[in-house]
């Protein structure tokens with residue numbers, strides 16, 4: 001199987017302001033969010049990053065999407081390094097997180113066109129993709145409504161469509177079902193499965209066990225900035241439910257849950 | 260042109276021009292407001308001077324000599340004669356602003372002045388003029404009376420005259436006169452208008468995108484950050500230029516109204532289209548520079564509000580530089596002044612409006628402004644690449 005994404009010893013720490021120190025009840029000035037994380041994802045699979053709040057999932061994904069630079073380590077996405085060929089990575093990757101907002105003033109139609117142009121997609125291909133993606137997510141009905149006037153779920157769908165204008169080979173998705181009702185969540189998870197069928201590589205991060213169990217082929221459990229376990233879903237589960245296994249691993253690595 | 264720059268530019272322009280409220284408040288409103296305000300001010304101003312011109316001074320005189328009476332009559336100046344014994348009473352009226360002026364001549368003024376010899380060293384006859392500095396009319400009456408007496412004194416010892424007759428002695432042409440007014444006012448006003456035009460759009464487009472989290476969406480596309488910076492600056496400059504132009508047109512249309520006092524036919528028609536072309540070139544290079552500066556400052560800010568407060572010091576500096584156009588004798592002659600950003604444009608505008616334009620100075624200013632802009636674009640690109648600046652919370 002072809003390795004589409006390889007994270008190699010990724011590290012990222014943040015300097016904490018006095019206010020942040022107080023909030024996190026620490027007197028350390030440096031917070032290590034990601035601590036030597038390595039994993040691989042193969043072509044045509046969905047890889048899940050599972051971890052509790054503050055484990056470093058979002059930070060890892062932001063590094064993979066070249067939004068922030070690793071302090072050390074590297075990641076190779078479809079042959080392009082996030083350090084050396086950031087622009088190439090951006091052309092290959094579709095990144096989705098609640099952090100990325102769409103300009104509320106514009107309509108889904110306009111935004112789809114705008115981002116297609118930035119990705120230098122030929123006009124005809126643009127139209128085909130627009131039709132396909134708008135149909136899948138049911139955007140056509142409100143394609144000419146300003147984003148400001150859309151509901152959270154609708155906005156999420158538009159963001160999803162816009163992040164896929166360039167038909168990326170790797171899709172990185174932070175908390176894909178956060179804030180969505182069951183219907184919309186199902187549309188999204190079905191779509192992820194469809195991407196997988198079309199030989200795309202999908203990386204999702206979540207703290208929801210059921211989502212991982214439903215769609216992921218392989219999973220990396222991330223605790224306190226480190227990979228605590230990584231492998232095929234069944235191998236990780238080892239006959240138990242994912243939730244039980246998670247607590248086992250968590251106790252082993254981090255000690256008391258209430259600590 | 261690079262396709263990405265063009266795409267970004269198109270989006271920025273669409274964001275602006277599809278928003279009717281934004282177009283109205285940034286482009287139409289400034290010009291309209293300036294026109295209405297200046298026209299109103301001009302009208303109020305001229306009606307006030309008209310009222311003053313029609314006013315008849317209330318002047319009381321004691322012991323009015325014949326000589327003065329004749330001159331006053333010739334000047335159509337009404338003098339109310341009172342008894343010297345009532346002096347105190349009239350002085351109180353001046354104090355209460357019931358009378359504008361009280362003039363107390365020495366008795367036998369005419370005989371005394373005729374007999375007086377300057378060389379004798381004795382004290383000259385003294386006219387007492389009581390006035391009230393708190394009243395505008397009293398001041399006017401005082402000035403009129405002083406002038407009348409000075410003139411009369413001049414005729415008593417007439418040794419020479421100057422500028423007699425109807426000849427034109429002021430050698431300034433009509434154009435130069437208008438030019439000197441324009442060159443002291445317009446560079447400052449234009450600079451301020453351009454700055455506020457830039458202020459209206461740049462923080463919104465840079466800090467605003469940070470604040471709303473839309474810049475990150477842009478930054479994960481393969482669009483080069485330098486192209487993003489250039490596209491934004493180009494579009495913002497265009498909008499700022501329109502906003503500045505609107506204010507300038509409002510000013511130029513209302514200027515005749517406000518300067519009408521004593522002069523008629525004051526208008527910008529004295530300049531050739533080549534002058535306007537040069538002005539456009541100067542203004543364009545200035546706007547590019549200002550937009551770039553404000554964009555860089557805005558990139559540091561987390562919110563639009565914060566950006567606006569960060570830009571305030573720059574605004575004061577630019578304002579001060581604009582004000583320098585009102586002082587000094589024409590434009591600077593030394594070439595190195597034209598390398599100083601903003602100051603170079605102000606000086607070029609002064610030169611342009613007073614018909615002293617120098618090609619070298621304009622080229623120096625535009626080239627240096629472009630270089631500063633390029634440097635600024637480089638800085639802005641670096642900032643777009645800097646996660647600490649772009650994602651500061």
Ligand SMILES: Nc1ncnc2c1ncn2[C@@H]1O[C@H](COP(=O)(O)OP(=O)(O)OP(=O)(O)O)[C@@H](O)[C@H]1O
Pocket residue numbers: 014015016020031032033051052053054055056057058059060207
């Ligand atoms: N820009 C930043 N400045 C300071 N600290 C940060 C920054 N970004 C992340 N952190 C810290 O790094 C740690 C990991 O954060 P991250 O957002 O990656 O967690 P997460 O796994 O996505 O959690 P969640 O499930 O809550 O989204 C947290 O302790 C967070 O406070």
Ligand SMILES: [Mg+2]
Pocket residue numbers: 057058059174
């Ligand atoms: Mg997160």
